[in-house]
Amino acid sequence: QVQLQESGPGLVKPSETLSLTCAVSGYSISSDHYWGWIRQTPGKGLEWIGSIYHSASTYYNPSLKSRVTISVDTSKNQFSLNLGSVTAADTAVYYCVADIANCWYYYWGQGTLVTVSS
């Protein structure tokens, strides 16, 4: 049973980089799963940010691709999200997700609220 837990700053200043980590338990991050990030805002609803597979293949939402990096730390069994040049529009609840397919996600973290404000 995969368990996911997000962590990171709850407040980020505009133009800075939002960095979140997702700790994975119950499963090896080196396994055949896709590890990803989804965010949710009242205005735009659920938005897929991107995912990573086998620590190397990355897939990003074209609307965010220029600002997003997803990476894996196998030594800590966790993966991370970096979103650069943030604005107030990036204020959202961020979820880390996982599944054996990249078409939908069975495993979700509890979510973490990130506010972009000076």
Next chain:
Amino acid sequence: EIVLTQSPGTLSLSPGERATLSCRASQTVSSSYLAWYQQKPGQAPRLLIYAASSRAIGIPDRFSGSGSGTDFTLTISRLEPEDFAVYYCQYYVSSLLTFGPGTTVDIK
């Protein structure tokens, strides 16, 4: 880009009633990549249905999915008190996932 539209926006029903939720795609899509989620306040979404009609692990059989082409349906045969929530459809194509805006099922 495929856009998903869900209707109705809100469905007001009583426990024991049947709920029928619609998800319409802006163009013909493969049912193999259509999923449904349930979200309750303060919780992460939960995968209910994948590949249009397959129930995820642990999902009760009162939940069923159907459809093809551009029109997909999530049916809850008899609403239980814990089923009042927001429901989202989601589609995958070309390494991109998109979600519908959601349908709220609330208590009448």
